[in-house]
Amino acid sequence: MSFRLFLGVLGVALAPLLSMFTIFIAPNSIRVLFWIFGGFCWLVSLLVGSLFWIIWYSATPSGSALQDDLTFAALISVFVQEGFRLLSLWGLANAVQRLESINIRGSARSGMSGSSGQFVLGLGFGTISCLFHSMNVMAAALGPGSPGLEIDGVSHGSPSFYITGAFLSAALTFNHCSWTVILGSSLNKGLKNSWHLPVFVVIAHLLTTGTSLFNDQGSIWPCMISSWVVVIASGAFAFREAGLKGLASAADFHN
Amino acid sequence: MTQRGEDNPAGPVGPVRRTDVLPEQTQTRQRNQSNPVDRVSESSTSENESSSAQDTELKYGAEAVINLFIPVTACMIFVIASVQCLSSYSGQQKQTVSFIYTPFHPADDDSAGTIIWQTVANSLIMISVIAVMTFVLVLLYKYECNMLLGGWLIFSTMTLIFMFGYFYLQQILKVNNAALDWVTLGIVMWNFGIVGIICIHWKGPLFLQQCYLIISAALMALIFIKMLPNWTTWLILAFLSIWDLIAVLCPYGPLNMLLQLANDREDELFPALIYSSGAGIAVPTVMVTTSAGTFLAPLLGMAETSDPSPQEEVQVRQPRSQRSSERTRTDERREGVKLGLGDFIFYSVLVGKASQLHDWNITLACILSILVGLSTTLIILAFFKKPLPALPISLTLGLIFYFTTTYVIAPFMDLCIMKQVFL
Numbered sequence: 001m002s003f004r005l006f007l008g009v010l011g012v013a014l015a016p017l018l019s020m021f022t023i024f025i026a027p028n029s030i031r032v033l034f035w036i037f038g039g040f041c042w043l044v045s046l047l048v049g050s051l052f053w054i055i056w057y058s059a060t061p062s063g064s065a066l067q068d069d070l071t072f073a074a075l076i077s078v079f080v081q082e083g084f085r086l087l088s089l090w091g092l093a094n095a096v097q098r099l100e101s102i103n104i105r106g107s108a109r110s111g112m113s114g115s116s117g118q119f120v121l122g123l124g125f126g127t128i129s130c131l132f133h134s135m136n137v138m139a140a141a142l143g144p145g146s147p148g149l150e151i152d153g154v155s156h157g158s159p160s161f162y163i164t165g166a167f168l169s170a171a172l173t174f175n176h177c178s179w180t181v182i183l184g185s186s187l188n189k190g191l192k193n194s195w196h197l198p199v200f201v202v203i204a205h206l207l208t209t210g211t212s213l214f215n216d217q218g219s220i221w222p223c224m225i226s227s228w229v230v231v232i233a234s235g236a237f238a239f240r241e242a243g244l245k246g247l248a249s250a251a252d253f254h255n
Numbered sequence: 256m257t258q259r260g261e262d263n264p265a266g267p268v269g270p271v272r273r274t275d276v277l278p279e280q281t282q283t284r285q286r287n288q289s290n291p292v293d294r295v296s297e298s299s300t301s302e303n304e305s306s307s308a309q310d311t312e313l314k315y316g317a318e319a320v321i322n323l324f325i326p327v328t329a330c331m332i333f334v335i336a337s338v339q340c341l342s343s344y345s346g347q348q349k350q351t352v353s354f355i356y357t358p359f360h361p362a363d364d365d366s367a368g369t370i371i372w373q374t375v376a377n378s379l380i381m382i383s384v385i386a387v388m389t390f391v392l393v394l395l396y397k398y399e400c401n402m403l404l405g406g407w408l409i410f411s412t413m414t415l416i417f418m419f420g421y422f423y424l425q426q427i428l429k430v431n432n433a434a435l436d437w438v439t440l441g442i443v444m445w446n447f448g449i450v451g452i453i454c455i456h457w458k459g460p461l462f463l464q465q466c467y468l469i470i471s472a473a474l475m476a477l478i479f480i481k482m483l484p485n486w487t488t489w490l491i492l493a494f495l496s497i498w499d500l501i502a503v504l505c506p507y508g509p510l511n512m513l514l515q516l517a518n519d520r521e522d523e524l525f526p527a528l529i530y531s532s533g534a535g536i537a538v539p540t541v542m543v544t545t546s547a548g549t550f551l552a553p554l555l556g557m558a559e560t561s562d563p564s565p566q567e568e569v570q571v572r573q574p575r576s577q578r579s580s581e582r583t584r585t586d587e588r589r590e591g592v593k594l595g596l597g598d599f600i601f602y603s604v605l606v607g608k609a610s611q612l613h614d615w616n617i618t619l620a621c622i623l624s625i626l627v628g629l630s631t632t633l634i635i636l637a638f639f640k641k642p643l644p645a646l647p648i649s650l651t652l653g654l655i656f657y658f659t660t661t662y663v664i665a666p667f668m669d670l671c672i673m674k675q676v677f678l
Contacts, residue, residue, distance in 0.1 A: 029317040032324070033630055040627045043620055047659055049678065050667035070676050073667065077678045128623065129678065135615035136672055161675070168677050208677060215675035223677075 005162060006141040012166035013134040016173050017127055024120070028111045030099070031120045038088060038124020038180075045084035046132070049077030071213055078205050082183075082198075085125065089184045092121050114188075115181050115242035122180025126173035134169040137162060164220045168212065171227040175208065178234035185241035200237065204230045320633050323594050324626060326469055330599045331622055333473040334480070334607040341426045344481050346611040354482050356381045361484060370486060378490040382498055389502065389509045397516060412455055412471065417448045419474040472596050476603035480611070488608050489657075492650050495601060499644035514642050598645045602629075605653045612661065616668055620660040624652035 025031045053073035060067040096112050112120065141162050158164070179201045186197035208230050211223040338344045357380065359373035395404045421444055428435055451467040453459055483491065502510040602625050610618040628649030636643050671678060 029321040032321055033317060036623065036626055036630065039623055043623060043656070046664055046668075046678070047656075050664045053667045054663055068670070070670060070674060074671075074676055074678060081678065128619070131619055132616050132668060133672065133677060135619065136669075139613075139615055165672075165675055168675070172677055212675060212677040216673070220675070223675075227677075 009138050009141050009162045009166045013169040016170050034120045035124040038121040039128035041084050041088040042125045042128045045081045049080045052076045074209050078209050118181045118184030122177040126176030130169045130173045137165050171231050174231045178238035181238040330469045330473050330603050331606045334476050334603040335610045338607045338610050343426045344477050356384050374486040374490050377487040378494050381491050382494045393509045393513050415471050416451045472599035476600045479604045480607045496647040496650040499646040503644040609657050617660045620656045621653050624656040625649045628652040
């Protein structure tokens with residue numbers, strides 16, 4: 001049972017990631033480099049976010065309910081992540097510019113121009129955040145023990161803990177890709193002209209993280225619905241921003 | 256047979272490319288002066304040299320990085336899988352055997368002062384052993400004691416593959432509670448070991464050679480993971496990155512001298528180099544004390560994974576018809592970036608030690624930061640075009656993220672995962 005559960009969780013959580021990686025990233029070595037760079041940026045942003053959490057944790061009275069409260073740390077972490085996304089997009093733009101100045105035969109060869117580069121970076125963000133949220137859960141799914149068992153009449157956690165976690169991690173991968181593309185295109189247009197795009201990204205991110213704060217209080221549905229609605233909405237937004245041309249250059253992964 | 260160590264345990268990444276011109280073109284031209292056919296095919300490639308040289312270099316640069324990522328990742332995954340599956344390496348057993356170079360074994364309940372001085376003493380002893388061995392190696396190479404050098408290297412590989420391979424197999428059998436008779440074991444080990452020795456030191460398919468190099472690096476890393484006390488490992492890794500920096504970048508650093516020597520001889524003995532530039536294994540021999548006694552264990556030094564074995568060059572000379580296409584292929588591989596096997600070992604030691612905590616986030620953070628450090632080193636390499644130490648940046652990043660992840664990120668993420676908060 002636990003092995004089948006593990007396989008299911010593995011498939012749900014990692015399938016989007018693996019399929020996008022094999023199709024878009026793996027054939028192009030430059031993309032692999034930027035993908036890893038994106039993942040590292042997310043890791044650094046998580047580090048900064050958790051430093052804020054440590055401060056909160058040591059400032060609040062120990063043993064109180066306030067100390068275990070993640071609201072402050074989660075919301076700060078959202079802003080830190082968006083800040084790092086902006087920084088890494090800026091770094092990406094500079095790097096791609098350099099690549100293109102070297103690359104005489106046109107930027108298509110590097111496979112990093114425009115929104116395809118932003119997508120690669122976003123997938124890096126999404127990959128590492130998805131893995132960080134799901135790997136330990138998957139390892140725990142292999143057993144021993146499983147949540148949802150009733151011991152002395154007390155239910156220990158929700159029985160659907162693993163599968164909801166897997167679906168939410170998968171949504172996270174999609175969301176990071178879309179948000180990076182949206183923020184990147186806003187950066188290209190100039191932040192002043194397209195201020196609504198970063199605002200949308202921050203609100204969408206706050207919405208998914210904010211609703212996930214209610215997960216341990218019984219109902220998983222607010223978070224599940226809002227996450228997947230945000231996936232569809234930001235996906236559509238990102239598609240509009242990238243346009244058909246961006247899509248074509250993203251698909252041009254040969255060379 | 257001449258063995259050359261061009262690198263060292265804490266080996267540098269050596270750029271094969273020299274200054275402005277692409278090495279593929281220079282070297283092939285020198286090598287094939289007498290072949291009009293080849294020169295024709297070459298002129299077509301070097302025709303738009305000025306316009307596409309940097310373009311090619313960029314692409315080869317990125318590809319070279321990926322070609323290093325794959326073996327490094329493979330080695331790390333092998334080590335992680337072993338640490339996770341084999342209890343002997345997972346650090347939960349009481350340590351009964353250890354290196355003679357790390358004489359102190361602080362217990363968990365020792366006072367902080369004791370742990371600190373014992374750790375520092377262990378690491379200093381270990382680093383000085385590595386330093387002395389590197390100097391010995393350079394001296395041997397300088398005075399062309401090829402027999403001694405070759406013997407040393409073959410002996411090291413042999414002990415590594417046979418002894419540690421046997422130990423590893425034994426652990427697998429133990430964990431699976433499987434029985435195996437001695438005859439089968441003998442046949443399996445003999446074939447495994449002899450094929451490995453032949454592949455690494457003489458000839459064999461490139462892929463097989465690379466596999467054996469990765470396996471031997473991983474086995475060595477596993478031995479380190481098993482033998483070294485926890486804090487000693489971290490301090491040794493920190494010291495090693497400093498030592499690597501000194502050895503490669505200082506004008507009289509041993510590795511710098513070694514590389515210069517190799518470079519000088521390359522110019523003098525160009526044809527001979529083609530035959531000797533295969534995998535060069537070198538390095539410190541480490542004494543290991545076990546309950547059974549003392550034996551010599553080799554600390555496998557470096558080899559170039561992206562280097563094809565020299566025989567391929569020979570084979571390439573024979574079939575004339577397929578020659579040009581094959582030659583470009585081998586040349587491409589030959590001109591890859593070199594990474595010392597020592598780097599493989601110590602990257603894997605870091606990641607393996609991290610995975611002993613059974614927290615996948617820490618392992619992942621370490622892998623990620625090592626890969627980022629490696630690519631940063633290679634980007635710097637593209638600018639400076641001289642041999643660079645590969646350990647400092649990667650290990651520094653790896654250590655920083657090991658400790659921050661363990662003490663800051665992991666508690667936070669654990670809480671988030673428990674409450675299913677998605678950041």
